[in-house]
Amino acid sequence: MATKKGPKYDQIIDAAVTIIAQNGYHQAQVSKIAKEAGVADGTIYLYFKNKEDILISLFEEKMGTFVDHIRSKLMEANTIEEQLQFLVEMHLKQLAADKNLAVVTQLELRQSNYKLRQRINEVLKEYLSVMESIIEKGKASNVFSQDVNDKLARQMIFGTLDEVTTNWVMKDCKYDLESLSKPVFDMLLQGFKLREDVS
Amino acid sequence: MATKKGPKYDQIIDAAVTIIAQNGYHQAQVSKIAKEAGVADGTIYLYFKNKEDILISLFEEKMGTFVDHIRSKLMEANTIEEQLQFLVEMHLKQLAADKNLAVVTQLELRQSNYKLRQRINEVLKEYLSVMESIIEKGKASNVFSQDVNDKLARQMIFGTLDEVTTNWVMKDCKYDLESLSKPVFDMLLQGFKLREDVS
Amino acid sequence: MATKKGPKYDQIIDAAVTIIAQNGYHQAQVSKIAKEAGVADGTIYLYFKNKEDILISLFEEKMGTFVDHIRSKLMEANTIEEQLQFLVEMHLKQLAADKNLAVVTQLELRQSNYKLRQRINEVLKEYLSVMESIIEKGKASNVFSQDVNDKLARQMIFGTLDEVTTNWVMKDCKYDLESLSKPVFDMLLQGFKLREDVS
Amino acid sequence: MATKKGPKYDQIIDAAVTIIAQNGYHQAQVSKIAKEAGVADGTIYLYFKNKEDILISLFEEKMGTFVDHIRSKLMEANTIEEQLQFLVEMHLKQLAADKNLAVVTQLELRQSNYKLRQRINEVLKEYLSVMESIIEKGKASNVFSQDVNDKLARQMIFGTLDEVTTNWVMKDCKYDLESLSKPVFDMLLQGFKLREDVS
DNA sequence: TATGAATGAGTTTTCATTCAT
DNA sequence: AATGAATGAAAACTCATTCAT
CATH class of the missing domain: 1.10.357.10 (Tetracycline Repressor, domain 2)
Structure with a gap:
């Protein structure tokens, strides 16, 4: 489950803002956000329950x-x-x-x-x-x-x-x-x- | 191409309103709208260029x-x-x-x-x-x-x-x-x- | 069934050659051929059993x-x-x-x-x-x-x-x-x- | 994108040959090829850009x-x-x-x-x-x-x-x-x- | 913690053919 | 004979999420 608040937690949220602003909501895939945040796709799920949770947390x-x-x-x-x-x-x-x-x-x-x-x-x-x-x-x-x-x-x-x-x-x-x-x-x-x- | 304005044109638009209101935007499949309008899926495309065109026209x-x-x-x-x-x-x-x-x-x-x-x-x-x-x-x-x-x-x-x-x-x-x-x-x-x- | 050999029979075959040459096999819809031949879609089926039959006859x-x-x-x-x-x-x-x-x-x-x-x-x-x-x-x-x-x-x-x-x-x-x-x-x-x- | 040349790359190509030979080009759906290759449909797209790319690569x-x-x-x-x-x-x-x-x-x-x-x-x-x-x-x-x-x-x-x-x-x-x-x-x-x- | 390869469900659109007029 | 509006089946591809390492 989401062990909130590592340093990567903020990295991922900021990456989400950047990616959504650049690509639009429907083109903001989890893998793009992960890449921008400099982590693996799977790592996202150590900090967030699912994609929706990233956006809500954001x-x-x-x-x-x-x-x-x-x-x-x-x-x-x-x-x-x-x-x-x-x-x-x-x-x-x-x-x-x-x-x-x-x-x-x-x-x-x-x-x-x-x-x-x-x-x-x-x-x-x-x-x-x-x-x-x-x-x-x-x-x-x-x-x-x-x-x-x-x-x-x-x-x-x-x-x-x-x-x-x-x-x-x-x-x-x-x-x-x-x-x-x-x-x-x-x-x-x-x-x-x-x-x-x-x- | 969209030969707009038969009686079915309005039927389809009204069906779209009903289906979207009932199911939400992302659950409003063309086939659902067609069924509600009482026409075949393909008929939609005699009146509208594509799904987006239904919504714009609506x-x-x-x-x-x-x-x-x-x-x-x-x-x-x-x-x-x-x-x-x-x-x-x-x-x-x-x-x-x-x-x-x-x-x-x-x-x-x-x-x-x-x-x-x-x-x-x-x-x-x-x-x-x-x-x-x-x-x-x-x-x-x-x-x-x-x-x-x-x-x-x-x-x-x-x-x-x-x-x-x-x-x-x-x-x-x-x-x-x-x-x-x-x-x-x-x-x-x-x-x-x-x-x-x-x- | 196909009552072969009216004047339209040849019109349709020639239209098929033109349309296929211009648009390619996969873009040669029956309706395009009908339009080129100057007949209604349904008329094609008075002279040919089906689309394949047009091509074979051609x-x-x-x-x-x-x-x-x-x-x-x-x-x-x-x-x-x-x-x-x-x-x-x-x-x-x-x-x-x-x-x-x-x-x-x-x-x-x-x-x-x-x-x-x-x-x-x-x-x-x-x-x-x-x-x-x-x-x-x-x-x-x-x-x-x-x-x-x-x-x-x-x-x-x-x-x-x-x-x-x-x-x-x-x-x-x-x-x-x-x-x-x-x-x-x-x-x-x-x-x-x-x-x-x-x- | 196509990260070519895993072991699955060859599996998929061989599966495509088999399926096309058995069913014909127009009946060779991606899902059939995937099944024959023993992978999920989506896996195909890790190795090939699209269906055409499978055939070209083949x-x-x-x-x-x-x-x-x-x-x-x-x-x-x-x-x-x-x-x-x-x-x-x-x-x-x-x-x-x-x-x-x-x-x-x-x-x-x-x-x-x-x-x-x-x-x-x-x-x-x-x-x-x-x-x-x-x-x-x-x-x-x-x-x-x-x-x-x-x-x-x-x-x-x-x-x-x-x-x-x-x-x-x-x-x-x-x-x-x-x-x-x-x-x-x-x-x-x-x-x-x-x-x-x-x- | 971290990875990333693998999964598989789900939908729009085309077009040959029909049939009431 | 001729029309053309209506039909409806069928398939490629994406991407959030998982899990073995």
Whole structure:
């Protein structure tokens, strides 16, 4: 069984990111990943239960770091507005910083089967709860409108960030993604803010 | 070659929706689709060039109707706000009305390969341009803020609607999707509206 | 069943020669032949039992004419030598005159299955017996050596002519085939002639 | 890719000869060959790029041995006549000795497509050049007539041997092929020999 | 731990032939 | 006689996973 966390564990995950980004999900055979990682095919199975497990682990590892970075940045925020701002900034910044990873998470991993995608969604839940807690606090502190539906608001944040990033990846990462955080943040904030004059 | 548009053309497309929704993208063999459509395997190839062509045609046909319905509804709108409202309503309403189709477009077809997904994106472009023209008109008539970036706003609309619908599908369509149009519309509108007091 | 010999019968056979020469044996679908002949697919089956029957008939018709021409030319010959000479000349001349047919008989039809090739051999028998009768007469009139084995001599004639023609076809009929009849005839004649001094 | 030359490489080639001889070219499925060779279907593809590659390799391997044997026998020849005699003898002897192989090369492999047949012709070239060098030396040493055309003479040798062997195979190898080498050799030699009295 | 040769299940597509009109 | 839409059987090849060394 998978004796996780040798030095090769990380080698294999990084090789998977590289190979999937280069060849696409359906052309990322285990043997290619093994070769890129510099190990034998069989060795993969000492660290991962099966191919799906590589991809899930890849997502868990990378997403774990991703969320940790966001969370620690949020600690620095003094206001709800800043929390939302930092989240948007960090989301785009981190994906802009690792284009291979962006290609893999935004395009390639979505070609995976239903089962894998449900596991991915579970991993995402932690991130989504970070978003929801910002919404809740925003409403509690009367910065956001009470009319805002927590779950829908979270879906708007995630859906927008995801769509913005996917478009950037599909345009071959040719423009600056990070600089979009300010206008994206502005629109989201306006969408949630307390409205003086809602009919 | 594909002599499109007999009565069987539609039979096959509808069979494809049913089979993909029931079995998932990767378990939707041509022979299953043929059986569901009540034709022989080979007959499929009188109407479609290959399996990929079935899926592209499916998307084109259904998306065509989808956008047409939205467009004609938009004609009835008297204000920009109503246009955005009708678009959100019709988007959710139509997907709520055909759950099989929703499963196929939100989940299954995204497992397709890069090439098919790029064709899908081309088909989507027309819909996206409908969204962008609402943004443009909103800004031109000073209902929306000049600070709003057309493309980002469009990505927010689409990303939000897509995420909302995907979540609904992944929860097995258990709750009422259509009733979400009002709060979703509210958040989006707030996000774009002219702001009295932007810092 | 095949009501042979309408005007379309010949149209179809000629279409078959054209299509096979242009596309190769394995790319010569019945529907292509029908289209070239200007008839519907189903019409083919009013004149031929099946696809194989087209090819056999093609060979029979063309080979019949081929042998008839040779036979009538042989009537003009005054000596055994001339008979052999005329046979070689006519063989090469006729194939040189219809390159499509040469491609079909020398290359494409040989890709057919064992059964068809055996039928072709039966059709060839008549031609082969013409060759053998020349050998026999040559030996009877003491022009050819008694040591010559009838069947082997016939195989040498046919094998040589066939190989010479096949090489010409495989070189895209780029050189003059007919002019080879003199040297080919010379070699064959020498091979059979009475030898003054056989060791 | 084809990591040629394990013990299984030869097993598979021999299995292919057996299966093709028994079932015919078009009934020689990869799975049958694999079963006969005692390996899994997939194993075939560790040694051969595709099915065509099996057949090409089969021909190359067997033809290589075939020509090598002839060449080394020719070294023992003291005269041009003996060279021609040995070539004829060895050609017929080797095919007579492996009837399966004879069936495959004389009948079945000729049903292959144009591309494969052209590869086969390339492999044959080496053998044909052996024949041509005999012709050339025969003319140089004034044993053969200067009137003999090198290429045509080679075509006569090959065409004759090929036709003789094919007839034998089509008669189910029922008679003795090897014993035909003497009369065949005699006719060929006469065909090429210096003629005292050529008109 | 590590290797890598071997396994074998699974699916799209073509095309000769039919038959209702 | 003529049509042409519909039929349905049949086979090469890939690649995740195993296991003897």
